[in-house]
Amino acid sequence: MQPNRVNPFTSYDPGAYYCELTARPGDGGSAALVRKRITTIGLDALRLRARAAERDLFNLGITFTVYSEASAIDRILPFDCVPRIIAAKEWAVLERGVAQRVRALNLFLADIYNARHITRDGVIPPQLVYGNANYRPEMEGFPVRFGTYVHICGIDLVRDEHGAFSVLEDNARTPSGVSYVVENRHLMMRAFPDLVAGMKLRPVDDYGRRLRNAMDEIAPEGIDNPQVVLLSPGIYNSAYFEHVFLAREMGVPLVEGADLTVEDDKVWMRTTAGLRRVHTIYRRIADDFLDPSVFRPDSMLGVHGLIGAWRRGNVTLANAVGTGVADDKAVYAYMPRIIKYYLDEDAILPNVETHICGEPAGLAYTLANLEKLVVKPVGESGGYGITVGPRASRAELDAARALLIADPANWISQPMISLSVAPTLTDAGLRPRHLDLRPFAITGRETWVLPGGLSRVALKEGSLIVNSSQGGGSKDTWVLAE
Amino acid sequence: MIGLQRHTPLLTRDAEGLFWMARYLERVENLARLIDVTQTFESPGREAESWGALVAIMADQAGLKERGLAIDAASVKHFYLLDPVNPTGILASIEAARLNARTLRPLISTEMWMQLNVFHGDLLAIEPWELDGDALSRLCRRIKEGVQAHTGITEGTFFRDQGWHFYEVGRLIERADQTTRLLDIKYHLLARGTAEERRVVELTQWNALLRAAAGYHGFRRVAQAGFVPADVVAFLLGDTSFARSVALCVGQMEWHFSALRSRYGLRDTAPVLERIEDLRVALGEPVLRLLPNGLHEFLDSMQRDLASLGELIGTMFFRDWRPLKKRRLEAPDAQPHSQDGQSHDGPPQNDPPQSGQSQSQGQRTP
Numbered sequence: 135m136q137p138n139r140v141n142p143f144t145s146y147d148p149g150a151y152y153c154e155l156t157a158r159p160g161d162g163g164s165a166a167l168v169r170k171r172i173t174t175i176g177l178d179a180l181r182l183r184a185r186a187a188e189r190d191l192f193n194l195g196i197t198f199t200v201y202s203e204a205s206a207i208d209r210i211l212p213f214d215c216v217p218r219i220i221a222a223k224e225w226a227v228l229e230r231g232v233a234q235r236v237r238a239l240n241l242f243l244a245d246i247y248n249a250r251h252i253t254r255d256g257v258i259p260p261q262l263v264y265g266n267a268n269y270r271p272e273m274e275g276f277p278v279r280f281g282t283y284v285h286i287c288g289i290d291l292v293r294d295e296h297g298a299f300s301v302l303e304d305n306a307r308t309p310s311g312v313s314y315v316v317e318n319r320h321l322m323m324r325a326f327p328d329l330v331a332g333m334k335l336r337p338v339d340d341y342g343r344r345l346r347n348a349m350d351e352i353a354p355e356g357i358d359n360p361q362v363v364l365l366s367p368g369i370y371n372s373a374y375f376e377h378v379f380l381a382r383e384m385g386v387p388l389v390e391g392a393d394l395t396v397e398d399d400k401v402w403m404r405t406t407a408g409l410r411r412v413h414t415i416y417r418r419i420a421d422d423f424l425d426p427s428v429f430r431p432d433s434m435l436g437v438h439g440l441i442g443a444w445r446r447g448n449v450t451l452a453n454a455v456g457t458g459v460a461d462d463k464a465v466y467a468y469m470p471r472i473i474k475y476y477l478d479e480d481a482i483l484p485n486v487e488t489h490i491c492g493e494p495a496g497l498a499y500t501l502a503n504l505e506k507l508v509v510k511p512v513g514e515s516g517g518y519g520i521t522v523g524p525r526a527s528r529a530e531l532d533a534a535r536a537l538l539i540a541d542p543a544n545w546i547s548q549p550m551i552s553l554s555v556a557p558t559l560t561d562a563g564l565r566p567r568h569l570d571l572r573p574f575a576i577t578g579r580e581t582w583v584l585p586g587g588l589s590r591v592a593l594k595e596g597s598l599i600v601n602s603s604q605g606g607g608s609k610d611t612w613v614l615a616e
Numbered sequence: 617m618i619g620l621q622r623h624t625p626l627l628t629r630d631a632e633g634l635f636w637m638a639r640y641l642e643r644v645e646n647l648a649r650l651i652d653v654t655q656t657f658e659s660p661g662r663e664a665e666s667w668g669a670l671v672a673i674m675a676d677q678a679g680l681k682e683r684g685l686a687i688d689a690a691s692v693k694h695f696y697l698l699d700p701v702n703p704t705g706i707l708a709s710i711e712a713a714r715l716n717a718r719t720l721r722p723l724i725s726t727e728m729w730m731q732l733n734v735f736h737g738d739l740l741a742i743e744p745w746e747l748d749g750d751a752l753s754r755l756c757r758r759i760k761e762g763v764q765a766h767t768g769i770t771e772g773t774f775f776r777d778q779g780w781h782f783y784e785v786g787r788l789i790e791r792a793d794q795t796t797r798l799l800d801i802k803y804h805l806l807a808r809g810t811a812e813e814r815r816v817v818e819l820t821q822w823n824a825l826l827r828a829a830a831g832y833h834g835f836r837r838v839a840q841a842g843f844v845p846a847d848v849v850a851f852l853l854g855d856t857s858f859a860r861s862v863a864l865c866v867g868q869m870e871w872h873f874s875a876l877r878s879r880y881g882l883r884d885t886a887p888v889l890e891r892i893e894d895l896r897v898a899l900g901e902p903v904l905r906l907l908p909n910g911l912h913e914f915l916d917s918m919q920r921d922l923a924s925l926g927e928l929i930g931t932m933f934f935r936d937w938r939p940l941k942k943r944r945l946e947a948p949d950a951q952p953h954s955q956d957g958q959s960h961d962g963p964p965q966n967d968p969p970q971s972g973q974s975q976s977q978g979q980r981t982p
Contacts, residue, residue: 194726195718195733361625369718378721388722393627405625406778406933407882 142177143169146557148566152297154556160221164333164614168217171329177563184215184559187325196317198372198602206370211314212607214558215326218569218589225336225585225613228291228299231483232573233581234473236287239306239460240577241476243283247273247456257475258468259492261543266465268458270421272428272441278454279352282577285452286345286416288312288587291483291571293554300484302551302570304469306461307453308418311588312341312574313379314608322610334615336585341574342383345416348578349384352450353413360413362386363403365394367419367435377418384416391419396439399446414450415440421455464490464512467546486551492543500538500547507547509534524550553598556609558591568592569609570600586611623880626778630723632934633716634779635786640713641732642787644706644739645763646794647696650674652756653798653828657805657821658689667692669804673797674704693747697755706759710739725773728766735762778880781872785929788872792865793922796915798829799852803912822848829860849911850903862918866895884932891925 148156157165172180188210191197197208220228245252246263253260263269288309290302319338323330346362353360366377368390381388393403394412402409417424423433425440443449459465465472467488470481489496489507500507504523511519521534538545555566573587589609590600600606650670657666668687671677676695677687679702685691700707714736721729739759746755767787774780805821808814822845826832829852838855839847854863870892877885898918906914 193730193734195721195729369715374718375721381722387625387627387630389627390629393629403625404628406628406631406782406876407625407880410625 141173142180142564143173143557145562146564146566148555150295151552151566151568152293152295152554153566154218154293154554154569155216158221158297160223160614161219162221162334162614162616164612165219167333168219168329172216172557172564175328180215180559183325184213187215187321188213190325191317191321196313196375198375199370200372201370211602212593213318213321214567214591214593214607214609215322215329216557216559216564217322217329217610217612218556218571220586220611220613222614222616224299227482228573229583229585231299231301231481232287232289232575232583234477234479234482235289235301235304235469236284236575236577236581238469238473238476239284239287239304239457240282242465242472243454243457243460244278244281245476246459248275252472252475255475257471258465259543262462262464262468262492263459266459266462268421268456268462270456270459272445273454273456276445279355279450280577280579282352282579283454283457284460285348285352285454285577287575287577288572289483289575291573291587292486292551293571295552295554297554298484299571300486300551301466301469302486303463304461304466305572306457307420309572309574310373310376310418311572311590311608312584313376315574315584315586315588315611316341316383317379318608318610333612336613336615338584338586341576341584342380342385344576344582344584345380346384346386348576348582349386349414349416349452351578352452354447354450357413361403361411362414362416363389363394363412365389365391365415365417365419367423371418373418380416386416391433391435391437394437394440396437396443399439399443399448401437401440401443401449412449414452416452421458424451424455462512463510463546464492464543486548489547491538491545491547496547497538497542500545501535503547504531504535506549508550509538509545509547511544512546522550551598556589556591558593558607558609560593560595565595567595568598568600571611585613624777626782628934630720630779631782632930633720634723634783635929635934637713637716637720638783638786639790640709640716641763641766642790642794643709644713645760646791646798647704647706647709648756648759648763649828649830650794650798650801651693651696652753652760653801653824655752656824656828657801659817663689666805669801670696672804673800676704679704690747693752694744697742697747698744706739710736723775723779725769725775727769727773731765731769735766738762778876778882781876782933785869785872788865788869789922789926789929791860792862792869793919795829795852795860795862795865796918796922798825799849800912800915801825803915818845819843826851831858831860834858846903846907849907853903854899863896863899866892866899870896882933888925888928888932891921891928895921895925 155165155169157163191210191213192208195208197210200207200209242252252258253263284306286309288305288311290305291299292302293299316338349362350360353362362384363386364377364381364384366374366388368374371377377388387403389403395402395404395409401412401415403412419435422430423435425436425438426433427438428441429436441455444451466485467490470485473479473481489500491497491500500509505526507523509521509523521530523531526534553568553570555568557564558567569589569591571587571589574584576582589611590602590606591609592598592600593605593607597605654666654670657669659666664687667689671680671687671692680687680691680695683695685695695702696705698707699705702708714732717724717729717732739762742755745751770783774783802821802825809817822843823832826835826848831851834857835848835851838851851858852861855861856864856867858864870889873885873888873892876882898921
């Protein structure tokens with residue numbers, strides 16, 4: 135049988151958007167080579183192999199679980215087999231930009247929980263920081279090793295129609311997705327060795343070792359051989375696979391709250407041989423649920439007395455408590471100024487142009503251009519309360535206007551962003567789909583950025599929403615070594 | 617830092633999970649064996665009788681009654697192979713095994729998880745037609761082979777640390793229990809007719825039983841030419857060369873707990889080893905004394921003893937274990953101690969399959 139060799143790119147048209155598989159200076163011809171190889175494979179074979187690859191993911195249990203009323207369904211994060219390529223030079227900038235941002239986030243946290251210079255100097259309104267729901271008074275005056283609060287950070291980047299990257303969001307609490315970065319690469323090597331052959335790619339396998347290293351570094355001082363654990367809410371958490379992945383990669387126990395106990399302000403885990411001291415906890419549980427005796431008393435996931443043990447310096451938590459104030463949307467708007475304030479540098483990665491409605495100029499501009507802007511409440515996450523001007527009705531715009539005027543400080547606005555696209559395998563063949571990029575940074579004593587990151591792709595035509603809960607998929611992200 | 621860590625700690629929750637994952641999988645295999653042999657026992661016109669025997673040894677009369685099911689071939693097969701809510705059925709066991717495996721994913725090999733995951737999907741897809749005629753035997757074989765693949769993958773890939781010992785103990789305790797059940801099937805199946813007819817039927821039954829336990833050829837090698845039921849019983853219970861004999865399982869459990877004690881310093885193995893010793897003594901009883909009338913009672917008490925051994929292991933090492941304050945491993949000089957549970961005598965239980973508390977206490981995220 136003669137395979138169907140229709141050129142899969144024939145009907146691929148990215149339009150005005152930036153295409154991530156565009157040949158560009160410094161890519162050493164890789165983009166063109168990948169296009170050529172995909173064409174050689176042909177659309178039919180590509181489909182068959184992509185389907186087999188996804189079945190592989192399912193069987194391997196590289197899944198997240200969706201709960202409906204009566205049943206639990208395992209879903210894979212759909213994997214798109216066309217890789218996304220980042221040239222070495224492009225990456226060098228992103229890497230420096232991410233590291234700079236993490237440094238600024240940590241300096242900011244150290245400042246607001248201690249000397250409070252930045253608010254005294256009027257760089258950011260005190261109310262925004264100290265009145266923030268994620269501000270934790272428990273952190274005040276509490277020293278953390280190496281001044282690192284955000285040990286694991288994920289920074290969401292988008293790329294505009296000119297190919298310029300900017301930061302859409304900081305994730306400084308418990309960012310997830312890194313397991314897919316590594317698993318996507320493994321899958322790519324298994325299922326599409328002919329796409330990868332000969333490509334000089336920066337490896338992604340090193341994440342677990344780096345993370346373990348950082349967790350060892352931040353353990354309480356004077357501990358020679360620290361016991362690190364990963365604290366998970368358990369198998370019903372949608373990110374459970376990632377917890378498994380990270381525990382395995384680090385070679386440390388995956389514990390649940392009930393496995394830990396606090397006595398004499400020290401944390402112990404229950405083992406078959408008795409209680410064993412724990413020194414560093416990479417926790418994948420939100421602040422609120424960590425310790426029912428301090429935060430939410432109804433938390434079944436946490437450990438009584440954990441915060442006490444931590445304040446005594448007997449255990450380290452990663453990330454530290456109270457980092458949520460730094461990745462807040464309103465604080466985000468001030469990030470370029472925060473970077474300038476602490477580092478005396480311009481932000482390497484710009485913010486998406488953001489108008490702070492709490493400032494008169496920002497409010498005036500937003501009100502005057504409402505139909506062109508995306509208006510977001512600062513306190514919410516998950517896409518709630520957003521008005522997308524160009525797609526809103528007259529009534530919706532009026533409602534947004536009323537809310538803005540009533541409480542300007544609760545809002546920011548941004549222009550519609552033309553997210554870049556990449557060829558993505560769909561029922562209709564290769565089609566442009568929007569995507570973003572979440573690089574991951576690990577910080578103990580120093581910051582290390584995983585080459586690449588998670589490329590999340592919106593599988594629905596025209597959609598800008600890349601979240602896995604809303605039909606997003608992912609791609610293997612190649613950072614070229616040279 | 618260089619050098620390998622000699623012993624990694626094992627969470628009590630994980631020890632428990634490994635023990636139960638292995639138990640549930642062994643249970644799946646044995647149920648397939650029991651169903652297979654039951655079908656072999658079917659004699660024309662008296663099918664209900666042999667399926668009734670299966671229900672009796674599984675202590676499931678009440679369970680069937682609750683569902684308003686009669687004890688006939690179709691209902692019983694459906695009950696064990698297709699009913700997802702029957703706690704003694706194959707689907708509940710594989711579900712529980714997989715749930716445990718999910719909590720154990722940081723410890724078990726990727727290959728173990730993948731096979732179990734696929735096998736689980738395979739069992740969920742069993743179709744009603746596979747329960748009839750010659751398809752049933754093929755289905756039973758497929759189920760057995762699924763568990764055997766798991767066992768083989770485990771043998772070839774699972775890290776041999778503490779966790780492996782708990783895994784093996786779970787498998788062995790379940791296997792010992794299931795062999796007593798298999799043997800007990802004979803108690804519930806009376807041969808009828810003339811003396812000669814009875815002799816022939818009995819012979820067929822014992823042979824089928826040996827085959828179900830994968831012991832037929834082994835038995836042939838060690839038994840006298842003349843067929844004596846007492847020899848079959850002695851073989852299934854006491855022949856330590858036979859992989860599914862109770863004596864071999866008990867002996868291996870003893871070895872595992874000795875290893876946990878000597879290599880990993882688990883002191884709470886002492887009361888467990890004592891209990892195993894008791895089992896060994898009981899197994900030493902001459903079989904002839906049990907026949908023809910004492911066998912069922914003997915098997916019953918053996919099942920109770922295995923159940924209470926399981927409970928004791930739980931008290932000593934699993935989640936219900938409450939550590940004493942002294943035993944903290946920061947200082948390496950943890951002191952020996954005794955525990956409340958040392959003289960613990962669990963209540964007698966006839967039906968360990970039902971008492972198998974399923975390990976499903978994960979918490980939902982808020």
